Amino acid sequence: xxxxxxxxxxxxxxxxxxxxxxxxxxxxxxxxxxxxxxxxxxxxxxxxxxxxxxxxxxxxxxxxxxxxxxxxxxxxxxxxxxxxxxxxxxxxxxxxxxxxxxxxxxxxxxxxxxxxxxxxxxxxxxxxxxxxxxxxxxxxxxxxxxxxxxxxxxxxxxxxxxxxxxxxxxxxxxxxxxxxxxxxxxxxxxxxxxxxxxxxxxxxxxxxxxxxxxxxxxxxxxxxxxxxxxxxxxxxxxxxxxxxxxxxxxxxxxxxxxxxxxxxxxxxxxxxxxxxxxxxxxxxxxxxxxxxxxxxxxxxxxxxxxxxxxxxxxxxxxxxxxxxxxxxxxxxxxxxxxxxxxxxxxxxxxxxxxxxxxxxxxxxxxxxxxxxxxxxxxxxxxxxxxxxxxxxxxxxxxxxxxxxxxxxxxxxxxxxxxxxxxxxxxxxxxxxxxxxxxxxxxxxxxxxxxxxxxxxxxxxxxxxxxxxxxxxxxxxxxxxxxxxxxxxxxxxxxxxxxxxxxxxxxxxxxxxxxxxxxxxxxxx
Numbered sequence: 001x002x003x004x005x006x007x008x009x010x011x012x013x014x015x016x017x018x019x020x021x022x023x024x025x026x027x028x029x030x031x032x033x034x035x036x037x038x039x040x041x042x043x044x045x046x047x048x049x050x051x052x053x054x055x056x057x058x059x060x061x062x063x064x065x066x067x068x069x070x071x072x073x074x075x076x077x078x079x080x081x082x083x084x085x086x087x088x089x090x091x092x093x094x095x096x097x098x099x100x101x102x103x104x105x106x107x108x109x110x111x112x113x114x115x116x117x118x119x120x121x122x123x124x125x126x127x128x129x130x131x132x133x134x135x136x137x138x139x140x141x142x143x144x145x146x147x148x149x150x151x152x153x154x155x156x157x158x159x160x161x162x163x164x165x166x167x168x169x170x171x172x173x174x175x176x177x178x179x180x181x182x183x184x185x186x187x188x189x190x191x192x193x194x195x196x197x198x199x200x201x202x203x204x205x206x207x208x209x210x211x212x213x214x215x216x217x218x219x220x221x222x223x224x225x226x227x228x229x230x231x232x233x234x235x236x237x238x239x240x241x242x243x244x245x246x247x248x249x250x251x252x253x254x255x256x257x258x259x260x261x262x263x264x265x266x267x268x269x270x271x272x273x274x275x276x277x278x279x280x281x282x283x284x285x286x287x288x289x290x291x292x293x294x295x296x297x298x299x300x301x302x303x304x305x306x307x308x309x310x311x312x313x314x315x316x317x318x319x320x321x322x323x324x325x326x327x328x329x330x331x332x333x334x335x336x337x338x339x340x341x342x343x344x345x346x347x348x349x350x351x352x353x354x355x356x357x358x359x360x361x362x363x364x365x366x367x368x369x370x371x372x373x374x375x376x377x378x379x380x381x382x383x384x385x386x387x388x389x390x391x392x393x394x395x396x397x398x399x400x401x402x403x404x405x406x407x408x409x410x411x412x413x414x415x416x417x418x419x420x421x422x423x424x425x426x427x428x429x430x431x432x433x434x435x436x437x438x439x440x441x442x443x444x445x446x447x448x449x450x451x452x453x454x455x456x457x458x459x460x461x462x463x464x465x466x467x468x469x470x471x472x473x474x475x476x477x478x479x480x481x482x483x484x485x486x487x488x489x490x491x492x493x494x495x496x497x498x499x500x501x502x503x504x505x506x507x508x509x510x511x512x513x514x515x516x517x518x519x520x521x522x523x524x
Contacts, residue, residue, distance in 0.1 A: 024094050027052040027086060027104070032146060034110075036117055036130055038138035047117040049139060052086050052106040054097075060153075062101025064509040066516060068157035071505050072147070073097060074182065075106040076140055076174060078167035079349045082108035082115075085167070090481020091494060092162055100505070103157070105147065107140055109170075111348040125385045125395050128351045133403060137174050141181050156516075158508040160501055161185035164476030165432060166357070168424075173407050176419050184421030184464065184504045186497055188476035189274075194359055194435030196409030197400060203410060207362040207371060209434035211340050215365030217273045217289050217429055225293035228300040229269065229366055232312040235305050236262040247313030251328040256336075263336035265312055266367050268319030270340060274430045274475035275319075279485040283318055286485065289429075292319070340369060341431070344380040344398075351396070354381035358398040373398075413437025413467075420463040421504050425493055427473020437467060456492035466500050468493045 034049035062070035073092050077085055086093070086106050097104050108115040111131045116122040140161075148154045161182045163171035168190030175185045193203055200206055218225045236244055237260055241253050244261050257263020269292070276289045285291045292315050299311035322329050334345025340361040343353045353359075358377055363369035382394035403409070408417045413424060414437075426436035458468045470478065472487035478494055 025054055025056040025097070025104075027054045027106070029053075032143050034139055035142060038135055038142075047110075048115075049110065049143065050082065050108045050114045051143060052082055052104075052108075054093075054104040056104075057097045057101050058103040059101060063153075064156070064158075064505070064513075066156040066509050066512040067153060068155075068509070069151075069153040070101040070103060070157070072103045072105060072144075072154070072157050072159040073100075074140070074144065074159050074161050075104075076161050076163040076167050076170040076185075077106060077108045077112070078163065078165060078170060079109060079112060079352070081113035082106050083113070085164075088164075089162065089479050091479050091497075094481045095494075096498065096501075100502070103151075103154075105143075107143055109136055110139055111351075123347065128348075128385075131348060131351055131355075133170070133173065133352075133356060134406070136170060137177055140170070140174060141178050144181050156512055158183040158505050160504065162188075162479065163190065164188045164479050165190070168476065172412060172419075172422055172424070173403075175422055176407050176412060176417060179419070183508045184423075184501065186423045186425065186479075186501065188425045188479050189427065189430055189432050189436065190424060191432040191435030192403075192412065193410050193437065194361075194432075195357070195400070196404040197360065198404070199410035203438075205434055207360060208364055210359070210361045210431045211270070211363035211365055211367075211369075213429075213431040213434055214270050214273050217276065217431075218269075218293060218366070221287075221290045222293040222297060224297050224300075226365070228293065228296035231300045232296055232308055232315075233262040233265065233367075235308045236260075236265055236312055239305065239309055243309060244313075247309050248316045249313070249322070249328050251330050255329060255331040259337040264320075264332075265316045267332075267336040268316045269366060270363075270431075272319040274432060276429050276474040277477060277480075278472070278487060279483050282321070284321070285318075288318070339371060339376055344377060344384060346384050350384065353377075354385060354396045354398055356399055356402040358400055360400055410437075415461055415463070415465070418463070420465060422464075423466045423468065423497055423500060425468040425470065425473075425476075425478050425497065427470045427475065427477055427490075429471075429473060430475045432475060433469075438469060454488050456489040456496065458493075458496050460500075464500075464504065466496065468496060 029050065030053045031048040031050055033046045036045040036047055037043035058070050060069050073096060075085060075089060093104060096102060110117060111122055117130060118127040121127055144159055148157060159182045161171040161174055168187035169192050171185035171187040172190055172192060175182055193199060193205060218229065244256060245253060248264060250256055272288055272292060275284065276287060279286045295311050295315055299308045334350055335342055339359060340363045341359045343358060344350050360371050362371045377398045381396055381398065385395045387393060388395050411417050412419055424437040426433040426438060456468055456470050458466060460466045470489040470493050472489050477490050
């Protein structure tokens, strides 16, 4: 039996989409002697924390008046191997860094990639307890402080954080909790509101919002698409298991899913919406949602079950990123048939879902799924991670309000926490945008570039915060490098982001320079 741990669908879109992205600059893989536990003074264990480093453009030609050699662009790594995130952030690497002569740092989230605090034993339940959002944020604070204090002419350098999806959440929370570590951040497709269940009603969010956006994407691509999807599901479930396995190229029958033969197919469709980019990436065509609808509708019109099953298998392999692979597709340990957007599982993100990052989503439209805390979360988490040896109680249980209690949830985006200098960008094709900060505070001043749906819409407040919506954007498309096929609203968004962030840099430079002159401090 072959199994595999798959990234959460949010991270999967970024990593799968990275394969065709050619960066113009290389990085150096480096390791920092990081603290295991930032919250207990008697814990001194260290571990090797990986980060990617590039000073290719940090040559002093972008020096600031305060003595800084050039700004630092810092990616707050999220649930995946950090090299995949490097490959998918061309806006930082290929555009902003050479323009601003900036230093590039990509920090890897603990318990992902090569950043394993306990090596091969990192996934043991007794060791996973050090994986939390709070610990991750402290990792980044320590790394930033280390770099600024050890690199030449870096102590006065402004640091801007960047992040996509959960990485965007980390960027936001880093600015909220440690405003002296970064001067601001670009949080792309950060679904922070999905963690604030008590704030859903007032922000027009409910348990179906994520799946409703998925349904809307397919319906808007073609009014016949939902019927074609349902026809494909019916054919998959009625076909022989052998035929379905062959069409989807899975290694074993269990790979099709735990509740029906169509689980894997549906899982791929749900994840495809966030990867609905306007250009081809590897075997994924431009506008893959539209492509999917075209293929499935054409197959449905033949009224031939074999043709429909073949088309569904083609789309399934494409949506999961393994079309054309010689090997069969291994069974996913989590995802198909489960909580929309991914939930409990026997890996790092599964642990985070079982502690503080669970999405309490239900589904309708393409599939019906009703979230139940006991059967969707508590019991699976207990089954996966076991019970406490001393009490006999489950080792972990999801706390769905923890992040909101600690950091603010919707209050951050509603201007009620005092946070400043954050950009929240969301592509409205992305199901994760439903939990994004889309509605600006009532005190904001509108700076919309256009009322047309083909252009970005933005607003700002007097704290330096900016909200950007891209009607044609998918999951953090604005973080990717500029492309000739980019919709005008994504081009608009990057232009706004660049202008705002450059303003932060200039303001920080001016204030620190004035302070140094006032104190009579020499400027290097």
